[in-house]
Amino acid sequence: AQTVTQSQPEMSVQEAETVTLSCTYDTSESDYYLFWYKQPPSRQMILVIRQEAYKQQNATENRFSVNFQKAAKSFSLKISDSQLGDAAMYFCALIQGAQKLVFGQGTRLTINP
């Protein structure tokens, strides 16, 4: 069975600085996709970034980038130039042959002004 683990329940960062959120996963499949979703206090789940397992190049979306280490089964999210609007719960998720998104437990990110 696939699992996703986020070992940091909470993180905080100063505004304008960089923060990295960790995620490890376990799957026996070779074909899978990884996602980071953000859930602000409004509770709406928003896609931040996605990574295809077959791609070696790390995905980037503006201030958000990932460090995808396939052999280590690690998928961390880096947020550069943190902004107050980045404060939210961040969820790492995996989809593979089981055909459903499996989520980690989430990391609550606080931005200090």
Added chain:
Amino acid sequence: KAGVTQTPRYLIKTRGQQVTLSCSPISGHRSVSWYQQTPGQGLQFLFEYFSETQRNKGNFPGRFSGRQFSNSRSEMNVSTLELGDSALYLCASSPGLLAALQETQYFGPGTRLLVL
């Protein structure tokens, strides 16, 4: 394009009652999935519907059921409500089946259900 919409946004029920939640996907999206989010269990997959057929199901009892209409709108029903069913229920849509793996799911704002 309008996003995924869910109704109602908030609901209070008592044990033993049943409830129906509704989800309208993004226009053109044919797959609708439902998730339950609780503080203890986190986010858990309930089921996926595509072309009016249930394609995948999570580990939930038979009290949880759903359906999808020809316009891709979906409803989720929970019968004989228990206190533990209190949760945020999230609906997500994607253009195609999740089995394609490359599909990205877009989530609605959720329905918060409180069972007393």
